[in-house]
């Protein structure tokens with residue numbers, strides 16, 4: 001059996017069902033897997049992927065393996081691993097997985113080190129923990145890495161910061177920044193699954209509630225739009241004036257967090273930023289306020305502040321809910337220890353949207369092996385995005401118009417006016 005560290009291999013049968021169910025809604029990945037199986041574009045290539053270990057990721061792993069990759073998969077978050085899926089990948093698909101739901105910080109990094117010690121030529125990240133550990137703890141291994149793919153906004157920000165500091169030693173593709181990724185995954189995937197995670201954790205009625213969303217980026221606007229559709233009064237907090245204007249003109253109330261903190265029933269941070277909710281906000285929140293995060297790291301809510309303000313903390317008053325009682329008797333409820341709620345309490349993004357994100361990952365991996373690249377952050381090539389959008393539309397049974405010759409000429413000209 002392949003090397004692994006998973007919770008319980010006897011969960012494999014349940015995991016396989018889940019993987020196959022997700023596969024039903026991943027037709028673009030099916031096409032890629034079929035072609036990869038025939039052409040073997042990744043034959044013999046060692047790959048290490050640090051991604052959320054979910055049923056959708058399993059289907060990416062299957063495609064990479066079909067293409068000939070020798071893959072190790074590790075978790076990109078201690079709470080997002082689906083243990084049954086991890087078991088099935090090992091037992092049914094012969095893919096090496098190191099991921100345990102609820103793993104502590106040491107185990108999390110031990111797993112990342114196992115991925116690096118696999119000596120990959122291609123890596124994949126969701127948040128850049130693998131690439132940053134590679135650079136800090138294994139600098140000698142960087143020269144073997146041909147390319148890395150980055151799945152999320154926070155990871156791309158970290159990698160651009162590494163490049164600006166002159167620290168980045170490997171080529172990286174900003175998969176997150178492809179339109180086939182963020183326009184759908186961040187907006188509709190995070191939007192829907194964050195609602196799902198909050199409801200599963202709390203069974204909270206959305207209609208009529210005041211829901212405060214910190215950050216009106218791609219994820220935030222997806223979540224806010226869905227909450228509005230379910231009857232919430234949505235309040236947006238922002239630091240970017242253009243995004244704040246966009247939120248206001250989309251019909252949301254926009255205000256500073258210190259004002260929103262007084263009136264919100266439910267708070268969700270999705271900014272990629274640090275300590276967006278902190279002491280001054282907890283001090284004025286209403287009794288019973290629910291606090292969640294869907295941004296990448298568990299730093300958006302200052303949990304130390306909450307711990308310091310609280311006289312008592314009761315863990316797991318309900319699954320994924322910790323209760324903090326403050327000195328004046330108010331209770332605040334923190335979901336999933338401030339980790340991304342959609343992956344901790346729900347199942348992450350629906351398969352249909354990950355079909356596009358992971359198609360972008362798989363095809364960019366193939367591209368990176370066929371091109372000589374430098375140590376910088378690259379955009380995903382347009383031809384990959386075009387193929388994925390056309391293929392996705394086809395699988396949805398949607399046809400679109402084509403430019404006529406006359407229109408093509410008109411759109412390329414400057415002479416024609418009124």
Ligand SMILES: NC(=O)c1ccc[n+]([C@@H]2O[C@H](COP(=O)([O-])OP(=O)(O)OC[C@H]3O[C@@H](n4cnc5c(N)ncnc54)[C@H](O)[C@@H]3O)[C@@H](O)[C@H]2O)c1
Pocket residue numbers: 152153154155182185186190214215216217218219220237238239240243270271272273276294295296297340341342343349
């Ligand atoms: N939960 C998930 O499954 C999932 C999926 C995709 C992305 N993410 C993560 O979600 C986060 C947001 O991603 P995105 O694609 O929406 O990014 P984005 O850059 O499009 O949007 C982030 C927004 O937050 C705003 N912001 C920053 N600091 C703020 C503050 N202190 N208060 C209020 N607003 C603030 C920014 O101005 C920006 O408009 C990132 O950490 C990303 O990695 C999570």
